[in-house]
Amino acid sequence: MAEFLGSAWWLIVSLGVLVTIHEYGHFWVARRCGVKVLRFSIGFGKPLWMKRGRDGTEYVIAAIPLGGYVKMLDENQMFQDGGDSAPGEEELEQSFNRKPVWKRIAIVAAGPIANLALCVALFWGMFVIGRPDYAPVVGQVERIAAEAGLQPGDTIRAVGKRETPTWSEVQMALLPAALDRTDVDLRVEDAEGQGRTVELPLGGLPEDFDERDAIRVIGLLPRHALTPAVVGQVEPELAAWGILAEGDLITAIDGVPIRSWNDIGPEVQKLGERGGTAMIEVERDGERLALEIQPRLATAEDGRQYWALGVTSPERGRAPKDALLRYGPVEAVPAAFAEAGHQARELFAMIGRAFTGRVSVENTVAGPITIARATNAFAGQGIAWYLSILALLSLSLGILNLxxxxxLDGGHLLYYLIELVKGSPVSERVMAAGQYVGLALIAGLMGLAFYNDIVNNLIP
Incomplete structure (x- = not known):
């Protein structure tokens, strides 16, 4: 219930911010172009709060917080609605439809542009505040990553031409290359600080891999995802009983360094198959100890036998973050523009992949449930993380509307550009037909988004 309420709250807050900025862009430019604004509404449906300003505009917060609108004076609408008296010439001059086409273009484009400007501002705020993250250090490698020559302890400094100061940047940079099955160069440093370039052959990825699990399919496990090789409990009467103790940090088995809990199992199996005893090195209360141990055969629930020490790992929460993505106020300006541009290119590329079938539409079009859960998860990690997802949502809203x-705003802009070229407005019949087409497309897109929400979030 707490997650549901949190998700609903952050969805409403996020949509409120994005819609307000979008509609304010239309409102501000319309007023500067001499158009009378009748209503500025955040949300649809029944007004929950309304106030009439001294400028004659009704400012409204409505019951359904899934959008908003700016209602401008329009001569055609005035005559359709009728009235007790004919509008005066001065009032007609303030109508939207009487303005030159370039002013109408500016008013319509102002909403998406406001969202794009907000995206840059939010990225700037994120960089200045600083986004806590994990260092881009490799913890374990297998499959493609191991074949490429990556080693545990390597720090990934760049993927292709994109710098990767954090593990999140590594993930975001690797995903497009994985989706395109494109080989990519990694600039890495080993544990001693020696740099080298590693080519990751992503062309060998299977055709049907899960895009949401690309990093694992590649064979990369970050250092922060590894469980420390600390003994949580020693099982009575088994191999480690009386030898190892709770809290021991296992550092080596038979001379092989142990970096995490994942390293213990394979080494224990080797010891068991070899037979005899071996030395296990641990740190206990600040002292380094070398203890003699011999694994014993154990039986799993499925009947499979394996060699075991008889120890379990302690319960472990989320690892503390050990990196910070931050710039000074001046440095953050070009960084914010660069990040917004990069994310815009990636968004268009993802749309292209969806149309060409290189990525499933299920993982491309997100509905309100997915967005709500994502905003709640990001907000739970701090203000900088919330600003980052709000920036991405603002960018998506701006581009979608274009x-x-x-x-959509982009459809109106198309009509006005045609008018600019041909010298006369598009006919009402064409505009009406376009409205039906647009409604059908938007309805289909919304239906797909809700379907994806059900599949990804509600079906177990």
Whole structure:
């Protein structure tokens, strides 16, 4: 219940911010272009709060917080609605439809542009505050990553041309290359600080791998995801009973260094198959000890036999973050513009992959449930993380509204650009047909988003 309420709250807050900025862009430019604004509404449906300003505009917060609108004076609408008296010439001059086409273009484009500007501002805030993250250090490698020559302890400094100061940057940089099955160069440093370049052959990825699990399929496990090789409990009457103790940090088995709990199992199996005793090195209360031990055969629930010491790992929460993505206020300005540009290119690339079938639409189009859960998860990690997802949502909203689909801002811009070229407005019949097409497209997109929400979040 707490997660549900938190997700709903952050969805409402996020949509409120994004819609307010978007509609304010339309509002501000319309007023500067001499258009009378009748209503500025955040949300749809029944007004929960309304106030009429001295400028004559109704400012409204409505019951359904899934959008908003700016209602401007329009001559055609005035005559359709009728009235007790004919509008005066001065009032007609403030109508949207009487403004030159370049002013109408500016008013319509102002909403998406406001979202794009907000995206840059939010990234700037994220960089200045500083986003806590994990260092881009490799913990364990297998499959493609191991074949490429990556080693535990390597720090990934760049993926292709993109710098990767944190593990999140590594993930975001590797995902597009994985989706495109494109080989990519990694600039890495080993534990001693020696740099080298490693080519990761992502062309060998299977065709049907889960895009959401790309990093694991590649064979990369970050250092922070590893469980420390600390003994949590020693099982009575088994191999380690009376030898190891709770809290021991296992550092080596038979001379082989142990970096995490994952390293223990394979080494124990080797010891058991070899037979005899071996030395296990541990740290206990600040002292380094070398203890003699001999694994014993154990039987799993499925009947499979394996060699075991008889120890379990302690319960472990989330590892503390050990990296910080931060810039000074001045440095953050170009960094914010660069990040917004990079994310915009990646968004268009992802749309292209969805249309060409290189990525499933299920993982491309997100509905309100997915967005709500994501914003709640990001907000739970701190203000900088929340600003980062809010920036991405603002960017997505701005670009979505610029698509040339009727009923969206981009569709209106298309009509006005045609008018600019041909010298006369698009006919009402064409505009009406476009509205139906636009409604069908948006309805289909919303249906797909809700379907993806159900599949990804509600079906176990």
């Amino acid at each position: 698509l040339p689909i009727p009923i």
